[in-house]
Amino acid sequence: MAASRAWTFSQRGSPSDILSLTSSRPIPTLPPPETSRSEEWILVKVAFAALNVGAIFQMALVPAFMRNKTCIPEMDLSGTVQDVWHPHVESTASSTTTATINTTTQTRFRKGDKIIAMIPASHALPTGSGALAEYVALPASFAVHKPPQTSFADAAGCLLTGMTAHQQVIEAGIKPGDRVLVNAASGGIGTMAVQMARQVVGPEGFVVGICSTRNIQLVESLGADLVIDYTQHTDNNNSLPAHLAESFHANPFNAIIDTLGHQSLYVNSPAYLVPSGTYSSVGIKPPDFSVPNFLRAVCQMKLNEWWPVSRWLGGVGRLWRGVSMMEPTLEDRERIAEMLGGGQIRVVRDSVWPFDDVKEAYAKLGGLHASGKILVRVDETVGDDEC
Numbered sequence: 559m560a561a562s563r564a565w566t567f568s569q570r571g572s573p574s575d576i577l578s579l580t581s582s583r584p585i586p587t588l589p590p591p592e593t594s595r596s597e598e599w600i601l602v603k604v605a606f607a608a609l610n611v612g613a614i615f616q617m618a619l620v621p622a623f624m625r626n627k628t629c630i631p632e633m634d635l636s637g638t639v640q641d642v643w644h645p646h647v648e649s650t651a652s653s654t655t656t657a658t659i660n661t662t663t664q665t666r667f668r669k670g671d672k673i674i675a676m677i678p679a680s681h682a683l684p685t686g687s688g689a690l691a692e693y694v695a696l697p698a699s700f701a702v703h704k705p706p707q708t709s710f711a712d713a714a715g716c717l718l719t720g721m722t723a724h725q726q727v728i729e730a731g732i733k734p735g736d737r738v739l740v741n742a743a744s745g746g747i748g749t750m751a752v753q754m755a756r757q758v759v760g761p762e763g764f765v766v767g768i769c770s771t772r773n774i775q776l777v778e779s780l781g782a783d784l785v786i787d788y789t790q791h792t793d794n795n796n797s798l799p800a801h802l803a804e805s806f807h808a809n810p811f812n813a814i815i816d817t818l819g820h821q822s823l824y825v826n827s828p829a830y831l832v833p834s835g836t837y838s839s840v841g842i843k844p845p846d847f848s849v850p851n852f853l854r855a856v857c858q859m860k861l862n863e864w865w866p867v868s869r870w871l872g873g874v875g876r877l878w879r880g881v882s883m884m885e886p887t888l889e890d891r892e893r894i895a896e897m898l899g900g901g902q903i904r905v906v907r908d909s910v911w912p913f914d915d916v917k918e919a920y921a922k923l924g925g926l927h928a929s930g931k932i933l934v935r936v937d938e939t940v941g942d943d944e945c
């Protein structure tokens with residue numbers, strides 16, 4: 559049986575402690591397991607994968623009984639279709655033969671198609687089949703065609719962050735002419751959120767990004783009118799919320815998009831967010847990747863959602879909306895691929911790492927100071943800008 563390489567983990571912990579690289583994983587084959595034969599599946603030779611903070615949380619927090627014994631981490635990948643299987647199609651389709659089996663059924667993909675996929679945790683954890691592997695078999699509904707002019711590297715970096723940012727923009731309810739604040743504007747989600755917010759508010763609107771000194775120019779280049787360097791507002795006498803209150807009290811924001819989850823920005827938001835404005839957040843950032851702190855953050859999120867918005871009743875006084883991209887639809891994936899292919903958004907690359915150096919790449923991601931996406935070249939024959 560042909561073997562391939564993959565990163566795997568079988569116990570809970572930090573990526574540096576629990577990940578190991580195997581070169582003896584049998585290349586997956588189609589058809590899929592009996593229990594999963596209700597939809598089209600594809601086998602993909604992975605070109606690039608992208609790392610996500612959520613995968614670090616999964617490795618650190620998800621107990622063994624809630625996942626496959628051995629798991630390959632990660633959700634985002636790009637690559638080329640090697641095989642296709644469909645429940646109503648008798649033979650697999652190739653780019654040279656028509657993918658028709660009976661007269662009514664066609665496969666969405668054919669051998670040789672270049673694709674982007676985002677594998678949700680609900681599939682990756684119980685099957686153990688994530689993105690950090692040379693070959694991945696997955697339901698075709700997790701994948702979309704890669705835009706022809708988009709590199710495999712950028713394609714791998716667009717889906718989870720792009721879909722999360724887009725949902726945040728929707729939840730924030732922003733419209734042309736609005737004033738929008740984006741926190742952590744230089745991260746994977748933040749770089750997407752700034753670009754999307756700019757497009758929605760248009761030239762009459764006003765987009766403010768928050769990031770550290772070294773990312774100011776990047777965030778400006780993505781469309782921010784003003785960038786606030788949070789490193790200048792770290793002491794108690796000149797905290798970031800106090801600075802925002804001073805600068806924007808007279809002309810508050812219509813919406814805040816927090817792509818990191820800073821509770822202090824929310825709690826103080828009445829001083830710089832209009833009363834009808836929404837605070838849209840990816841969650842609440844726990845101080846570390848430990849179970850107790852994660853549970854505390856989840857409780858606080860629920861309180862933010864449920865506690866009365868009325869300040870008379872002890873609430874913050876502004877609507878808080880948590881965004882979840884746990885089960886995105888095919889339409890969600892297609893929308894982001896179209897935006898990328900159409901040039902409405904671009905993927906900012908923090909860095910590209912060799913497959914062998916995944917642990918080092920996770921160490922960088924875990925510091926929460928990536929500028930854009932951390933990408934992993936899974937197929938060493940595919941170049942950085944190869945489409």
Ligand SMILES: NC(=O)c1ccc[n+]([C@@H]2O[C@H](COP(=O)([O-])OP(=O)(O)OC[C@H]3O[C@@H](n4cnc5c(N)ncnc54)[C@H](OP(=O)(O)O)[C@@H]3O)[C@@H](O)[C@H]2O)c1
Pocket residue numbers: 610611612615718719722741742743744745746747748768769770771773788817818840841843881882883884923926927928929930931
């Ligand atoms: N809800 C969901 O469905 C969902 C989906 C995906 C991700 N997430 C979560 O969203 C969060 C962000 O993900 P990501 O992929 O964008 O992370 P990322 O790429 O690692 O970006 C993190 C960013 O945070 C910035 N940052 C760090 N400290 C900051 C501070 N004190 N103030 C402002 N910015 C600060 C960093 O900028 P500097 O380097 O300039 O400091 C960096 O650019 C993660 O916690 C992730 O788990 C949630």
